[in-house]
Amino acid sequence: MSDMNSMNREIKKDQLRRQIVPASPQKDEDSNEIIKRARTKVKKKRFKIFLVVLLILSAGAVSLYTYFKYCQYTGYSVIWEKSLNEGSYVGYLTFGSNVLKYSKDGASYIDSQGKEVWIQSYEMKSPVASVNGPFAVIADQQGNSIYIFDKTGNTGVATTVLPIIKATVSAHGVVAAILEDSTSNYVYFYKRDGSYLDVKIKVLLGGKSGYPVDISLSPDGTQLIGAYAYLKNGTMNGRVAFHNFAEIGKSVGNRLVGGFDEPYEQSLVAQVRFLDDTYSCAFADNGISFFSTKNALSPELIKQVPAEDEIKSVFFSDKYVGIILNNSEGENEYKLNVYKSNGNLVFTSGFQYQYTHADIDGNLVILYNEDSCRVYNMSGRLKFSSTFDFPISKIRGGRLPNTLIVTGPQNMKEIRLQIGGQYQ
Incomplete structure (x- = not known):
């Protein structure tokens, strides 16, 4: 009997085993493949949508670029206008987001919305100013004071014993100034707080180096380019010299690492400028010279552009150099x-056009006089030409591609350029 019960139990177990159907491996594989194909399809669809959106955005960007490049504006409207503090106005320089206004009794920094960020009072008989990146310097020509600024205000004041001829500043706030003595001239250096740096260049007026006409510091403050005039065989000649004040320059006497006389025989160099830490230029009455200091101990004259006619104006930014000639x-x-x-x-x-000022601001070349302007892009296309019913002292690009900021002695306006628009 027990054997019969045991046999029945085994039969029931066997029936139960047959009722349990195991998952098919093939079905699992088919299910995974379906999910995989679905995910791939979603990814492809998303990628196609991304490509379409990218294509639309690219087409829009190209259209917008082409529009701003080739369109010519014929009118303008005033976006905003603000009055500026009156004073003995001398000039404006591009500084930060807009301009540095300087005069005999003070200076102020005005941002791109016409707001005076700071005002600094002083007294100078003949102020001269220079800007390099986020720093500016204002010096009293033939006086003894040098004011150093950044975009937050005055960082220091340097006082000299000898009269100041010119001053320049680096993008780090280092100042170099030409000081005049009866028998020699000096180039002295100062920190941004106005304290004296124990570095100077002595130039004998009757010596081989000549009379310093202009100087410019590289943005990092380690290099100086100078324009000099000297007498040779009864004729005044020009010279361009480079000095290096980094550690590498200590190995050279007077830190003089390069000098160029030959391009300026019977010619004078009126102005020099470091455009960035590598490239610089010199403006002479016979043309423009472009230099490279990639080799810090051996500056190179990389291009000499002769003047085809008389030079009327020179101007520059950190990327471009402009020259206007009589034609x-x-x-x-x-x-x-x-x-x-x-x-x-x-x-x-x-x-x-009868201009009085010429500037480069970003990718714009701006020519203007006291009541009108002409604006070119870097393709040489005339973008805007207009006459204004208010006095102009400075024009620069606005916050948008189709805006300009127009500054006069006592007011500032931002104008929006229009195609076929009315003058307002």
Whole structure:
């Protein structure tokens, strides 16, 4: 009997085993493949949507770029206008987001919305100013005071014993100043707080080095380019010299690492400028010279651009150099040439306009006089030409591609350029 019960139990177990159906491996594989294909399909769909959106955005960006590049504005409207503090106005320089206004009795920094960020009072008989990146310097020519500023205000004041001829500043706030003595001139250096740096260059007026005409510091403050005038065979000649004040320059006497005389025989160099830490230029009456200091101990003249006619104006930014010449050929009275910092030509354009100032601001070349302006882009296209019913002292680009900030002695306006718009 027990054997029968045992047999029945085994039969029931066997029936139960047969009723349990195991999961099919093939079905698991099919299910995973379906999920995988679904995910791949979703990814492809998302990628196609991304490509379409990217294509639309790219087309919009190209269209917008083309519009701003080729359109010519014929009118403007005033976005805002603000009155400025009156004073014995001398000039404006591009500084930070807008301009540095300086006069005989003080200076102020005005931002891109016409707000005076700071005001500094002083007394100078003949203020001269220079800007390099976030720092500015104002010196009293033939006086003895040098004021140093950043975008937050005055950082220091340097007082000299000898009269000041010129001053320049680096993008780190180091100041170099030409000081005049009866028998020699000196280039002294000062920190941003106005304290004296124990570095100087002595130039004998009757010596081989010549009379210093202009100087410029590199943005990092370690290099100085100088323009000098000296007498040779009864004729005044120009010279460009480079000094290095980094550690590497200690190995050279007077830290003089390079000098160029030959390009300026019977010619004078009126102005020099470091455009960035590598490239610099010199403006002479016979043309423009472009230099490179990639080799800190051996500056190189990389391009000499001769002046085809008399030079009327020179101007520059950290990326471009502009020159305006009298045009003896053709119907236009003047010729505008713009170059990159390495001396390569960007564009050339003839024009008739009677300007008094020329600036480069970003990718704009701005010519203006006391009541009108002409604005070119870096393709040489005339973007805007207008006459204003208010006095102009400075024009620069606004916050948007189709805006300009126009500053006068006592007021500032931001204007929006329009196609076929009315003058307001």
